[in-house]
Each structure stands twice: as structure tokens, then as C-alpha cells.
Amino acid sequence: MSILVNSESRILVQGITGKEGSFHTSQMVEYGTPVVGGVTPGGAGKSVAGAPVFDTVAAAVEAVQPNVSIIFVPARFAPDAIYEAADNNIPFIICITEGIPILDMVPVYRHVKDKGLRLLGPNCPGIITPGEAKVGIMPGFIHERGPIGLVSRSGTLTYEVVDALTRAGLGQSTAIGIGGDPIIGTSFIDALELFQADPATEAIVMIGEIGGTDEEDAAAYIAEHVTKPVVGFIAGRTAPPGKRMGHAGAIISGGSGTADGKIAALNAAGVNVALRPSDVPGLIRDARSA
Amino acid sequence: MFTNIRQPEVLASYRIPVNAGRVAETPAEAKAIAEELGSAVAVKSQVHTGGRGKAGGIKLAKSPAEAEAAAEKILGMDINGHTVHKVLIVPAVDIQREIYLGVILDRAQRQVSLMASAEGGVDIETVARETPEKIVRVLADPYLGLHAWQAREVGFALGLDAKQVGQFADIALKLYKAFMETDATLAEINPLIVTGDGTVMALDSKMSFDDNALFRHADIQDMRDLAEEEPTEIDAKASGISFVKLTGNIGCIVNGAGLAMATMDAVKLSGGDPANFLDVGGGASADQVANAFTLVTADPAVKAILINIFGGITRGDVVAQGIREALGRVQVTVPIVVRLSGTNATEGQAILAEAGITAVDSMDEAARKVVESVGQAA
Numbered sequence: 320m321s322i323l324v325n326s327e328s329r330i331l332v333q334g335i336t337g338k339e340g341s342f343h344t345s346q347m348v349e350y351g352t353p354v355v356g357g358v359t360p361g362g363a364g365k366s367v368a369g370a371p372v373f374d375t376v377a378a379a380v381e382a383v384q385p386n387v388s389i390i391f392v393p394a395r396f397a398p399d400a401i402y403e404a405a406d407n408n409i410p411f412i413i414c415i416t417e418g419i420p421i422l423d424m425v426p427v428y429r430h431v432k433d434k435g436l437r438l439l440g441p442n443c444p445g446i447i448t449p450g451e452a453k454v455g456i457m458p459g460f461i462h463e464r465g466p467i468g469l470v471s472r473s474g475t476l477t478y479e480v481v482d483a484l485t486r487a488g489l490g491q492s493t494a495i496g497i498g499g500d501p502i503i504g505t506s507f508i509d510a511l512e513l514f515q516a517d518p519a520t521e522a523i524v525m526i527g528e529i530g531g532t533d534e535e536d537a538a539a540y541i542a543e544h545v546t547k548p549v550v551g552f553i554a555g556r557t558a559p560p561g562k563r564m565g566h567a568g569a570i571i572s573g574g575s576g577t578a579d580g581k582i583a584a585l586n587a588a589g590v591n592v593a594l595r596p597s598d599v600p601g602l603i604r605d606a607r608s609a
Numbered sequence: 610m611f612t613n614i615r616q617p618e619v620l621a622s623y624r625i626p627v628n629a630g631r632v633a634e635t636p637a638e639a640k641a642i643a644e645e646l647g648s649a650v651a652v653k654s655q656v657h658t659g660g661r662g663k664a665g666g667i668k669l670a671k672s673p674a675e676a677e678a679a680a681e682k683i684l685g686m687d688i689n690g691h692t693v694h695k696v697l698i699v700p701a702v703d704i705q706r707e708i709y710l711g712v713i714l715d716r717a718q719r720q721v722s723l724m725a726s727a728e729g730g731v732d733i734e735t736v737a738r739e740t741p742e743k744i745v746r747v748l749a750d751p752y753l754g755l756h757a758w759q760a761r762e763v764g765f766a767l768g769l770d771a772k773q774v775g776q777f778a779d780i781a782l783k784l785y786k787a788f789m790e791t792d793a794t795l796a797e798i799n800p801l802i803v804t805g806d807g808t809v810m811a812l813d814s815k816m817s818f819d820d821n822a823l824f825r826h827a828d829i830q831d832m833r834d835l836a837e838e839e840p841t842e843i844d845a846k847a848s849g850i851s852f853v854k855l856t857g858n859i860g861c862i863v864n865g866a867g868l869a870m871a872t873m874d875a876v877k878l879s880g881g882d883p884a885n886f887l888d889v890g891g892g893a894s895a896d897q898v899a900n901a902f903t904l905v906t907a908d909p910a911v912k913a914i915l916i917n918i919f920g921g922i923t924r925g926d927v928v929a930q931g932i933r934e935a936l937g938r939v940q941v942t943v944p945i946v947v948r949l950s951g952t953n954a955t956e957g958q959a960i961l962a963e964a965g966i967t968a969v970d971s972m973d974e975a976a977r978k979v980v981e982s983v984g985q986a987a
């Protein structure tokens with residue numbers, strides 16, 4: 320078991336013939352991910368890494384029945400790509416694209432939610448269930464199948480922690496990157512709920528960073544609803560207020576969104592927070608043996 | 610990076626009643642503007658920071674001569690690390706009430722919110738922290754926007770009378786429209802005032818804009834006050850690097866924003882002090898690394914550089930070649946410690962070792978080594 324994607328998933332790639340889309344499609348297929356097709360307007364009849372290309376999502380739905388779509392479309396056109404996936408009722412939509420105007424995401428988020436579908440991202444690395452499906456841009460080889468569920472707002476920092484877990488012999492059930500933008504489709508709470516319900520996940524790692532109140536909200540949720548051990552890491556203890564640290568959402572404003580505030584909220588919910596990414600495996604061991 | 614602009618022009622273009630003034634860059638200009646306005650004036654520093662009143666950056670002047678003297682004092686003043694280059698001269702007004710009015714993005718609700726407080730003129734963040742019950746909020750519908758009745762509801766909640774509520778709602782709806790149409794992340798009027806004769810108008814305003822949307826707002830690009838921004842941060846933006854200058858002496862070059870923050874934290878935990886936040890982007894190409902070296906070494910405080918690259922799909926040997934190539938183009942005289950992980954990391958480390966660069970496998974070890982190298986240099 321795992322969450323959201325597995326070897327039975329039927330994955331569609333929107334923007335499959337672009338530079339990013341074609342490169343990562345090859346990487347995903349090489350990993351063994353079940354990619355069933357792709358979409359590029361005007362691309363019908365082509366194929367990328369063995370996956371047939373269609374002009375529209377509707378044509379792809381008719382021909383290959385995808386149930387997950389991953390989007391590599393440039394920022395200006397990405398909201399339209401999400402609407403196209405949603406209007407064709409793809410249940411799980413993953414948007415990798417970075418740089419989408421924030422206000423464009425307000426109606427997109429509501430539309431996807433109103434239709435009862437799930438959006439992951441934007442500005443995220445995607446999701447991987449090791450050994451089954453890599454639906455994103457993460458390096459597959461650092462992952463190992465196992466009992467740890469991992470959820471993160473970051474990309475390379477997630478790889479850092481996954482690598483540390485794998486080296487320590489702690490494989491992952493699923494690792495999910497929720498994205499660094501201010502408005503994202505799947506929150507920490509959504510991911511925690513899924514991991515709590517997943518029989519294959521025995522402990523959870525949550526990697527947050529400065530900005531917003533998602534980690535604080537997650538802490539309150541953990542205290543109420545999560546019985547599995549959770550270990551945290553929060554990046555940006557040394558970040559100054561009022562400055563955006565790379566990610567559009569990573570900014571401390573008016574004393575809210577600080578790393579210390581998030582760490583305190585998580586500690587209060589019984590979550591141990593690692594000082595260094597390399598401390599995560601040890602804390603997981605402690606939490607599981609406790 | 611969002612661009613912060615104090616912009617009465619934006620409000621005026623949406624026909625929001627503003628206590629109109631003009632900007633002066635010299636005391637003589639301030640005097641001339643005060644003469645034209647023909648009344649008592651307020652001389653206000655124009656810098657991108659809060660707490661200007663407290664710092665002495667706002668002064669009242671009864672005559673043009675007093676305005677000149679006030680401008681003389683304020684121009685060149687340092688307010689929270691920002692040098693004042695411009696002052697705004699506005700007619701002094703009879704203020705009955707001061708209100709805070711803002712349009713913000715409510716991240717938790719994933720909606721745009723209209724926010725107001727009866728405590729205007731002071732820092733809204735302080736109000737939010739200390740007396741959150743004084744803040745009134747409504748959420749705009751993601752498809753339909755902000756309704757007039759919602760704006761009126763906020764006005765009545767602030768205790769305005771019916772006539773003032775009409776003016777207030779009109780201003781609130783225009784501010785919401787300005788926020789949406791300019792792709793702002795913040796639009797605030799602080800204070801919004803009620804004068805002795807019951808007129809509601811904006812005294813001061815601040816807007817921040819979404820960099821991701823600047824491609825469709827050439828007009829806002831033009832309004833950016835580059836003199837108010839950190840020069841290296843502007844250069845970084847031009848080369849697609851996220852860079853924030855800090856006060857320490859260890860330069861950091863990292864791929865990925867989250868890892869870049871974690872790297873700064875690791876330097877601190879090892880007893881060092883980071884000089885910057887820097888994300889070169891996922892691939893860490895020779896060009897980007899060269900640009901990063903230029904940015905980091907521009908700071909004379911930098912005594913050592915830590916490069917932290919988690920290779921992932923990008924191969925470690927390619928990154929290492931890139932670093933060597935970048936070093937051939939940019940003169941770097943301080944010690945460099947590289948942490949390289951991921952595919953072909955060992956080959957990459959060997960390539961760097963040949964060039965006499967310390968290359969290690971773990972981030973903790975790299976942080977320790979770079980802090981040590983600064984200790985030896987001192």
C-alpha cells in the first residue's frame with residue numbers, strides 16, 4: 320500500500336513534448352512508472368518514451384483512461400492545463416510548474432475543490448511511491464520501499480532527507496512534495512490524513528519551512544487526529560523577516576511564519592523536530608521504539 | 610521577490626480619494642511644493658519600511674520655510690537601514706479618525722481577504738498580534754469577487770456612520786479592484802482617515818506585487834524604485850538566481866530554496882554566520898555557478914564559500930566541471946568547501962580535489978569545514 324499513486328496508476332503527462340515534459344517522461348518511464356499517454360495541442364500521433372501523444376485531455380481520456388495527470392506546462396498556460404484536467408474529471412492532478420501568478424490559483428483551487436478532485440502543487444517536485452511509480456522530477460534512485468511516509472514543501476531538501484532515511488535503512492511508503500507557493504492544492508493536513516489511513520505507513524516525516532501557517536495548522540491536526548509517530552524538520556531558522564527566501568511562500572511577515580513558532584507548535588503537539596536533516600532517521604527510530 | 614512600492618499613483622488611477630501631495634528630492638523642491646499647496650503641510654520620508662513616524666521620518670510644517678527645514682532633516686536620514694532619498698509633501702489635514710484598510714491574500718483560506726481595523730495609523734501587524742479582536746475581515750468569492758454589501762458590513766463594524774460607510778465601501782471596492790487588476794499580494798491604505806467634515810480619504814498607502822505576474826504588468830515594472838532595492842539582489846534577479854543578503858561572513862551557494870535555508874541553518878549550528886541565501890536553481894550549470902560566485906564575492910565581508918549541491922538527476926561530475934569552469938571565469942580568493950551528493954558524486958569530488966578544492970559528502974561536515982576555514986583565516 321501507499322498513498323495516491325502506485326503501480327496500478329494510469330498517468331498522463333500534460334506538456335509531454337516540451338523540454339521538461341519529454342525529459343521527465345523518459346525518467347519516469349525508465350523508473351517503471353505506468354505512463355499511459357501525454358497531451359500537447361498539435362502533437363497528436365507523436366510518441367514520447369513510448370507514450371502516445373494526444374491533442375486534448377478529452378482525447379487522451381477516451382483512448383487511454385488516465386486517472387492521474389502531471390503538468391509540465393509553462394507558467395502562463397499552466398492554469399488552463401489544470402482546468403482542462405479538472406473539466407475532464409481527472410481525479411488527481413499534479414502541477415510541477417513554478418512561477419504561476421498567485422491570483423490565478425485562487426479560482427483554480429476552488430474549481431478543483433468544487434469538483435471533488437485533488438490538486439498537488441503547483442511549484443512542487445511531485446510524488447513517488449518507491450518501486451511502483453515516480454510521478455515527478457525527484458531522483459528515483461535515492462528512494463527505497465519502506466514504512467516511512469514523507470511530506471514536504473521543498474524539493475532538494477526533501478531529497479536530502481530521503482537520502483538520509485534510505486542510508487539509515489528506513490525506506491519510504493510514499494514521498495510527497497506539496498510545493499512552495501502561497502496557494503497550493505494539497506496541504507500538510509491532507510497528506511497527514513492520507514498517511515494516517517495508509518496501512519503501509521508506520522511513521523511520518525514532515526518537512527516545513529518559514530512562511531504561512533500550514534505547519535501550525537498541521538500541528539493542531541496531529542494533536543487531534545494522528546496516532547502514528549511524526550518527526551519534523553523546519554528550514555529557515557536563520558531567515559530574516561520580510562524577505563522572500565526563494566519560494567514565493569517562504570516569507571516571514573509581521574512576526575508570523577517564523578521557524579521558531581512552527582517548531583514550538585509542533586513540539587506542543589508531541590512532534591520531535593530535528594535540528595539537522597541528518598538527525599531525522601535517529602528521531603524516527605526513537606519515536607517508533609517509544 | 611515581490612516589489613514593494615509606496616504608490617499614491619496607483620490609488621489615484623483607481624479614483625480613490627487621496628490627500629494628494631508631491632515628491633521632493635531636495636529641501637528647495639520641498640519648499641516650492643509647500644508654497645504651491647499654500648497650506649500647512651506634512652513632510653514624509655519615502656522608504657520601504659514601517660515605523661517612519663516613530664523614527665522621526667514624518668514632520669509637520671506650518672510654512673514653506675519650515676517645510677524646507679524639515680526636508681533638510683529627513684533627507685539622508687537612516688530609517689531601519691533604509692536611506693531616505695525622497696520626501697512626500699502633502700497638505701496637513703484635520704484628522705478625526707484613522708482606520709487601517711487592506712486587501713491581502715489569506716493563504717490558509719486560499720482566498721483574497723478585505724481586512725480593516727479601527728486602529729489605523731499604527732502597524733497592523735502589531736494590532737494583529739496584540740488585539741486581534743479589533744480586526745474585521747471578509748473573504749472575497751474566488752469567482753465573483755468582493756460584494757458591495759461585504760464592504761458595507763466592514764464599514765458598519767468599524768462604527769462609521771451611514772454616510773461615511775458609503776464612502777468607505779466605495780474606497781474598499783476600488784482597492785480590491787486595484788489589488789486584483791495589478792496582481793498585488795498586498796494593497797493597504799494606512800491610515801484611511803475621516804476628516805472633520807466627514808470626508809473619508811487615503812493618507813498613505815503601500816502595495817506589493819507578485820513577481821510571477823509582472824510579465825503582464827509593464828506599467829508596474831516601470832514604477833519600481835531600484836534605488837530602494839539591494840543592488841546585488843537586483844543583479845541576482847536578472848540572472849534568475851534567488852539571492853538575499855545577510856550579515857554574516859560565509860557565502861552560501863545551494864541548489865533549491867529549502868536546501869538553501871537548511872544550509873544557512875547548518876552553518877549557524879556549526880558556529881558560523883551565513884552571508885547570504887542563494888538558490889542557483891535545480892541544474893546548477895557552469896553559467897549559474899559563475900553568476901553565483903560573482904554575487905557572493907561582491908560582498909567584502911565574505912571570508913569563505915560553502916557550495917551545497919544535492920545532485921539528484923543532475924550528475925555530480927557535471928556539476929563539478931561546472932564549478933571548475935566557473936572558477937576559471939571568476940576570481941575567487943577565499944577558501945571554498947563543496948558538498949556534492951547524488952549521481953556520480955564520488956567522481957565529482959575527485960574532479961574538485963584535483964583542483965585543490967575541499968569536497969565532502971555530507972552537509973554537516975561541509976558546514977563544519979567551512980566554519981573552521983573562517984576560524985583559521987581570522
